[in-house]
Amino acid sequence: AQSVTQPDIHITVSExxxxxxxxxxxxxxxxxxxxYVQSPGQGLQLLLKYFSGxxxxxxxxxxxxxxxxxxxxxxxxxxxxxxSDAAEYFCAVGDFNKFYFGSGTKLNVKx
Amino acid sequence: IAGITQAPTSQILAAGRRMTLxxxxxxxxxxxxxxxxxxxxxLRLIHYSNTAGTTGKGEVPDGYSVSRANxxxxxxxxxxxxxxxxxxYFCASSEGSGSSETQYFGPGTRLLxx
Numbered sequence: 001a002q003s004v005t006q007p008d009i010h011i012t013v014s015e016x017x018x019x020x021x022x023x024x025x026x027x028x029x030x031x032x033x034x035x036y037v038q039s040p041g042q043g044l045q046l047l048l049k050y051f052s053g054x055x056x057x058x059x060x061x062x063x064x065x066x067x068x069x070x071x072x073x074x075x076x077x078x079x080x081x082x083x084s085d086a087a088e089y090f091c092a093v094g095d096f097n098k099f100y101f102g103s104g105t106k107l108n109v110k111x
Numbered sequence: 112i113a114g115i116t117q118a119p120t121s122q123i124l125a126a127g128r129r130m131t132l133x134x135x136x137x138x139x140x141x142x143x144x145x146x147x148x149x150x151x152x153x154l155r156l157i158h159y160s161n162t163a164g165t166t167g168k169g170e171v172p173d174g175y176s177v178s179r180a181n182x183x184x185x186x187x188x189x190x191x192x193x194x195x196x197x198x199x200y201f202c203a204s205s206e207g208s209g210s211s212e213t214q215y216f217g218p219g220t221r222l223l224x225x
Contacts, residue, residue: 004153006153009151032210032211034213036216041218041219042218042219043115043201043203043216043217043218043219044154044201044203044214044216045216046213046214049211049213051210051211090153090154092154094209094210094211094212095210096208096209096210097142097159097161097167097208097209097210098156098159098169098170099144099156099214100156100170101146101153101154101155102153103151103152103153104153
């Protein structure tokens with residue numbers, strides 16, 4: 001069965017520091033992978049997605065993610081975090097007309 | 112352009128009562144979805160619809176029903192609410208129904224079942 005694991009429930013980084021959020025997936029075929037961000041009290045917004053081609057994907061707000069098939073991973077990165085990046089981040093895999101989300105990683109940003 | 116609207120914003124409901132959560136999109140998207148979000152579990156798909164007139168079951172469909180009479184509306188009904196249905200419910204839509212589609216989410220409905 002398809003599944004997505006985000007091993008870090010909470011992460012705290014200092015403003016200006018680099019960030020990496022981990023995501024591992026279980027999927028039998030070529031995965032369609034997504035990262036979404038949820039600000040407090042809001043719905044989810046797409047940051048980036050991967051479904052073919054270059055394994056390094058650029059997204060909005062300066063985020064990028066790298067697909068590594070050998071590690072079944074799709075980690076999200078940002079070189080320099082801003083206070084406005086504080087939010088919850090969800091990794092997801094698409095399977096035809098269904099989508100499976102990880103449990104989320106909550107990011108806190110220290111001034 | 113409003114995107115996706117959900118109503119009500121929040122609701123407290125007595126167990127055993129019937130409740131319909133409303134979802135409307137103005138993007139003319141073909142596919143629509145209902146998720147529930149619970150702490151530590153992320154989002155889980157309840158039901159989906161690939162196009163008007165069709166619906167399908169997601170991961171956690173029990174206790175919920177949906178209909179898709181037209182493109183814009185996708186209501187979710189709890190026929191007889193139970194406390195375990197306390198959650199935040201998100202409606203989403205996408206232009207198509209494939210695995211690579213971007214989903215657009217509504218602001219959510221917070222439901223407390225007592």
